[in-house]
Amino acid sequence: MDTNTYSTATPIEMRxxxxxxxxxxxxxxxxxxxxxxxxxxxxxEQAYDFLLFAQRxxxxxxxxxxxxxxxxxxxxxxxxxxxxxxxxxxRIYRNGVLDDEVTDxxxxxxxxxxxxxxxxxxxxxxxxxxxxxxxxxxxxxxxVSMYLTNIPCQSAGSMSGNMVVSMRPIPYEQVVKAVQIxxxxxxxxxxxxxxxxxxxxxxxxxxxxxxxxxxxxxxGEVPVFWACGVTPQxxxxxxxxxxxxxxxxxxxLITDTKNIDLRG
Amino acid sequence: MDTNTYSTATPIEMRxxxxxxxxxxxxxxxxxxxxxxxxxxxxxEQAYDFLLFAQRxxxxxxxxxxxxxxxxxxxxxxxxxxxxxxxxxxRIYRNGVLDDEVTDxxxxxxxxxxxxxxxxxxxxxxxxxxxxxxxxxxxxxxxVSMYLTNIPCQSAGSMSGNMVVSMRPIPYEQVVKAVQIxxxxxxxxxxxxxxxxxxxxxxxxxxxxxxxxxxxxxxGEVPVFWACGVTPQxxxxxxxxxxxxxxxxxxxLITDTKNIDLRG
Numbered sequence: 327m328d329t330n331t332y333s334t335a336t337p338i339e340m341r342x343x344x345x346x347x348x349x350x351x352x353x354x355x356x357x358x359x360x361x362x363x364x365x366x367x368x369x370x371e372q373a374y375d376f377l378l379f380a381q382r383x384x385x386x387x388x389x390x391x392x393x394x395x396x397x398x399x400x401x402x403x404x405x406x407x408x409x410x411x412x413x414x415x416x417r418i419y420r421n422g423v424l425d426d427e428v429t430d431x432x433x434x435x436x437x438x439x440x441x442x443x444x445x446x447x448x449x450x451x452x453x454x455x456x457x458x459x460x461x462x463x464x465x466x467x468x469x470v471s472m473y474l475t476n477i478p479c480q481s482a483g484s485m486s487g488n489m490v491v492s493m494r495p496i497p498y499e500q501v502v503k504a505v506q507i508x509x510x511x512x513x514x515x516x517x518x519x520x521x522x523x524x525x526x527x528x529x530x531x532x533x534x535x536x537x538x539x540x541x542x543x544x545x546g547e548v549p550v551f552w553a554c555g556v557t558p559q560x561x562x563x564x565x566x567x568x569x570x571x572x573x574x575x576x577x578x579l580i581t582d583t584k585n586i587d588l589r590g
Numbered sequence: 591m592d593t594n595t596y597s598t599a600t601p602i603e604m605r606x607x608x609x610x611x612x613x614x615x616x617x618x619x620x621x622x623x624x625x626x627x628x629x630x631x632x633x634x635e636q637a638y639d640f641l642l643f644a645q646r647x648x649x650x651x652x653x654x655x656x657x658x659x660x661x662x663x664x665x666x667x668x669x670x671x672x673x674x675x676x677x678x679x680x681r682i683y684r685n686g687v688l689d690d691e692v693t694d695x696x697x698x699x700x701x702x703x704x705x706x707x708x709x710x711x712x713x714x715x716x717x718x719x720x721x722x723x724x725x726x727x728x729x730x731x732x733x734v735s736m737y738l739t740n741i742p743c744q745s746a747g748s749m750s751g752n753m754v755v756s757m758r759p760i761p762y763e764q765v766v767k768a769v770q771i772x773x774x775x776x777x778x779x780x781x782x783x784x785x786x787x788x789x790x791x792x793x794x795x796x797x798x799x800x801x802x803x804x805x806x807x808x809x810g811e812v813p814v815f816w817a818c819g820v821t822p823q824x825x826x827x828x829x830x831x832x833x834x835x836x837x838x839x840x841x842x843l844i845t846d847t848k849n850i851d852l853r854g
Contacts, residue, residue: 374638378656381641382666392642394747402646584651 332356337580338406344580345411350429352469352576353414358452361514361585362578363390363403364444365413366556366562367431370395371379373440375443379561380442382480386489386557388445388513390583395435403581408440415574417559422566429546431571442538444555445514446578447492453507459500462541462557469576472537472554476528479520479557487564490536491519491527492541495543504550513588519552526553533583536573596620601631601844602670608844609675609772614693616733617678618838620835622716625778625849627667628708628819629677631695631835634659639747643825644706646744650821652709654842654847660849663709663757667845669776670765674698681823686830703835708819709778710842711756713849714835716743717771723764727807733840734758736801736818737816739846740792741783754800755783755791755815768814777849793816798836801839 335343335358343349353362368376373395380387391402393409400407418426418434435456447470451461454515457533463470477489496504501521509517524532533540537556543549562570573579599607601624607613619625637659642782644651655666657673664671674696679768682690682698711734713726727805734756742751760768767787773781789794796813798805802822826834837843 370638374634374641377641381645381653381656389645392645520842558740 336410337404337582340580341407341412341489344414347429350414350577353580354448354464354576357580359584359586360551361403361581361583361588362446362448363581364446364558365408365409365416365571365573365579366444366558367439367443368442368567369436370438370440372484372567373422375485375585376442376558378482379479379485380444382482383489383557384512385519385546385553386479386555387442388515390445390513391443391582393443395440398435398441400443403443403472403583404579405582406580407579413573413577413579415577417572417574418574419562419570420561421568427574434571441527442558443579444558445588446555446577447515447544447552449514449588450508450511453511453584455505456546457503457507459496459504462495463531463539466538466541468541471541472548472575473524473529473551474499474536474555474560484567485561485565487557487561489519490554490557492538492554492562493532493535495547495548496550497547501548501550508552511585511589515553515555517551518550522548524549601668604844605671605676608678609672611693614678614708614828614841617844618712618728618840618843621844623848623850625661625667625847625852626710626712627824627839627845628710629673629680629835629843630706630822631673631703631710632706632831633700633833634702634704636748636831639749640706640745640822643743643749644708646746647821648776648815649780650743650784651706651820652779653706654709654777654845655707657705657707659704660781662699662705664707667707667847669846670845673843677837677841677843679708679841680835681838683826683834683836685832686827690836694762698835706822706824707843709852710819711779711816713778713841714772714775714848715809717775718768720818721767722736722770723760723768727803730805732803734802734803735799735805736839737788737793738800738816738824743825748831749825749829751785751821751825752820752826754821756818757796757799757813757815758800759811760814761807761811764784767812772816775853779817782814782816786812788813805848
């Protein structure tokens with residue numbers, strides 16, 4: 327199946343391809359109009375703390391669905407969806423340290439695992455593009471720039487850590503429009519958390535992102551920062567639970583839920 | 591202290607009066623502009639299920655704050671706030687059955703209790719009134735009419751039950767305005783869940799509410815139904831956890847949070 331075929335695949339067709347191991351790359355641009363999602367999987371023992379963490383930090387952790395303990399199936403964001411096979415790539419963390427990156431976690435699955443499926447900025451990016459706002463990382467063919475900030479999340483039991491943000495350079499005359507469009511979609515991180523000087527939120531060098539790739543900022547543009555679904559990975563690294571599974575950055579779940587249904 | 595004094599009391603002053611046992615009545619109309627809140631307290635053993643229930647049912651259960659296990663203090667919606675004393679009246683449920691109504695639960699407090707503080711429709715009522723929409727139950731000096739519906743909530747582990755709704759008669763020409771105003775405040779139940787024929791949502795006799803008081807519906811008015819913060823009490827009755835504490839209907843916590851800050 328070539329790239330042209332991917333470009334017309336439905337969400338369920340893409341999940342099947344990914345499940346069969348036929349696609350293991352970033353999902354940006356696939357199935358336009360449909361929401362993609364971040365993943366964090368934790369044992370039931372830590373699940374209460376993480377659920378409370380997400381409740382207290384809805385901007386970085388907008389929950390789209392929390393599965394039943396032990397179940398690999400989703401029911402709200404997609405049907406015929408297997409959490410353990412339908413992301414192109416997964417990361418395995420042990421005691422807060424990245425231990426492995428794999429394309430399938432069936433062999434690691436346990437009856438006590440709970441999956442948290444979290445909204446993804448790809449959903450608001452498509453609306454920003456529709457409004458005529460360039461996504462520089464797309465234009466440059468790169469992953470979005472992500473940074474660990476000095477903004478502490480509200481901690482919850484054993485879970486704590488600082489917020490990770492994604493950055494998009496926006497021309498001054500489009501900043502208000504970008505705030506309003508993204509602000510209308512709270513289930514995918516909502517309005518920006520910061521506009522302008524990166525040092526205010528603890529970013530020392532904008533050209534050296536902690537995750538993803540650097541992108542150019544042109545004269546007349548301001549860096550705009552949104553809460554990012556990679557925040558749970560920073561929380562895992564900081565809080566050091568014995569075991570956790572996440573998606574690999576950029577390699578998301580393609581859901582049956584339309585972006586437009588995440589508004590309001 | 592007479593009623594005139596209550597009418598000018600600040601939230602912290604009212605919480606102190608209630609804490610001292612000087613006020614044990616419904617809180618409707620007190621501290622205008624400030625959000626009031628529903629309560630459900632459960633042992634940690636059931637807290638994960640209820641937190642997940644609230645995540646899956648945000649319209650009836652919009653969480654304003656979840657306390658640390660064992661703590662009686664809030665930190666987000668109010669400071670200097672004691673969950674065990676600052677509601678005028680509490681209800682004690684054992685195995686899903688209403689066992690007692692008291693003005694203070696200090697003697698019942700345990701180190702394993704978790705408090706869920708939930709948004710209250712008083713917050714959007716004040717905005718509806720400001721927009722010129724009569725709240726009939728206020729005009730009649732009664733409690734709002736509440737009904738158990740046939741709308742199933744999304745269950746979560748041991749927690750399940752049908753939605754409780756509150757009803758307000760609205761003139762046809764104000765229905766759209768009422769939807770838009772309340773819809774802009776998702777943290778206090780948001781837009782209505784049903785407009786019109788009560789039998790569609792399983793209400794057999796609109797003149798016999800399951801909670802609160804009946805109110806008159808005039809010609810040219812339609813009954814409009816909103817998800818209600820009494821839903822957790824119906825869930826407790828249906829799911830029968832060994833022990834639970836709730837507020838008594840109408841006897842709410844007065845928070846330091848302004849209604850306007852619950853928008854969006």
